[in-house]
């Protein structure tokens with residue numbers, strides 16, 4: 056058997072690699088032209104694959120590494136040289152990918168065995184047995200189930216510290232004189248530099264800057280990034296995880312998603328190292344639990360919800376949203392401080408932290424009325440950690456509320472949320488206190504307009520009662536002004552004058 060290792064399965068301890076020492080890797084280049092992918096994303100994947108190839112060779116594996124236009128072309132070359140070879144691969148999480156690869160292999164006279172993907176903490180069978188026939192799911196229930204089953208952050212039958220959730224301690228904004236710890240920087244070595252140059256030449260339409268590439272490209276670097284996070288940022292990760300600060304792209308977030316999604320780190324080890332920091336007294340429980348929930352709860356949950364809800368999930372649009380993305384998502388040029396910061400972070404780094412993704416980038420698109428599929432494409436092309444299996448449930452499900460499969464209410468808010476959690480509004484030319492008028496914060500009119508326009512679906516939805524009590528207090532004149540302002544903002548979004 057030969058192990059076919061995909062670009063997001065770069066783990067030397069992956070199960071198939073323990074049984075066979077012949078490896079196939081295919082770097083498929085035309086894939087990167089389907090969308091104007093961020094150059095750092097493309098360079099990261101190519102560099103990490105090339106490093107992994109070299110690492111496996113040093114460990115004694117015989118690696119066939121093919122640079123090709125497509126997987127089909129790569130397999131043609133492989134089977135010309137090694138007819139009839141049987142391949143084994145860890146089942147990729149993106150919908151239908153495993154079967155498509157199997158078809159490509161079989162039509163060239165080989166066989167492909169798909170085995171469990173052990174780059175996740177939980178298996179499909181575990182989730183399916185927990186979820187039964189359900190067609191909608193709630194993360195919190197799943198998260199508690201996994202902690203009980205695995206013993207992660209448990210003291211016997213009870214959650215460590217007695218509570219499942221310490222979110223009430225995790226919604227702070229830093230004091231004015233606080234500066235975040237330096238984000239770790241893994242400067243490009245020769246292999247990465249070559250990948251960056253290749254990407255610059257091959258993908259001139261790529262969206263984003265390749266100038267500030269700092270991502271780990273090897274397992275060793277990813278381990279350093281994990282240790283650096285635990286030593287320098289984990290303590291403040293919890294309290295400041297929802298905060299946003301002018302000019303700061305990383306704050307105390309771990310920046311580990313790209314490494315975990317590539318397979319350079321396993322979710323098991325990440326959680327273990329973070330739990331150890333709590334057990335040995337070097338990190339507080341609210342930070343540790345907050346982080347563990349992201350990995351054990353959200354990441355695993357998203358993977359399984361995606362698996363069970365595809366292909367409908369990708370096309371879902373229960374609110375019937377049809378607007379194109381505002382120009383500002385492409386240019387970053389907008390007077391809205393929050394939006395220009397968040398888009399700027401994505402353009403410069405291929406990254407924005409969770410609250411920028413959820414409460415700025417997808418929240419604004421949601422209340423503006425953007426088509427969820429278009430938003431999903433933008434997230435998919437713009438982020439270094441984006442893969443269809445993880446971007447789609449987060450963008451279409453969580454961010455766009457295009458389906459109620461994983462949440463019972465939309466993550467929609469006015470400018471108040473951004474004002475509470477950031478220092479943006481004080482230096483923004485738009486007034487967060489105003490809903491209508493030419494300098495009113497665009498979030499505000501769009502938010503009320505969104506609630507009004509989607510009243511039929513949302514009024515009865517869980518936890519929206521308070522919002523609709525505010526809706527009910529507005530009179531017809533106020534609604535006419537809100538609607539006019541929302542229409543004006545959408546036009547500004549199209550014109551690029553937001």
Ligand code: FAD
Nearest residue numbers: 308309310311312349353354409412413440441446449454
């Ligand atoms: P931290 O804040 O330090 O969190 C720790 C880890 O938890 C992350 O590294 C990640 O592995 C995991 N995690 C946390 N939340 C989620 C989640 N909702 N889904 C999956 N994993 C999670 N994550 C991606 O990996 N790829 C994406 O393409 C992606 N797109 C997103 C789009 C939207 C609209 C939203 C709201 C969230 C998206 N997320 C995505 C989830 C989350 O925002 C990122 O995983 C996180 O911001 C990555 O930064 P970090 O490593 O610094 O995370």
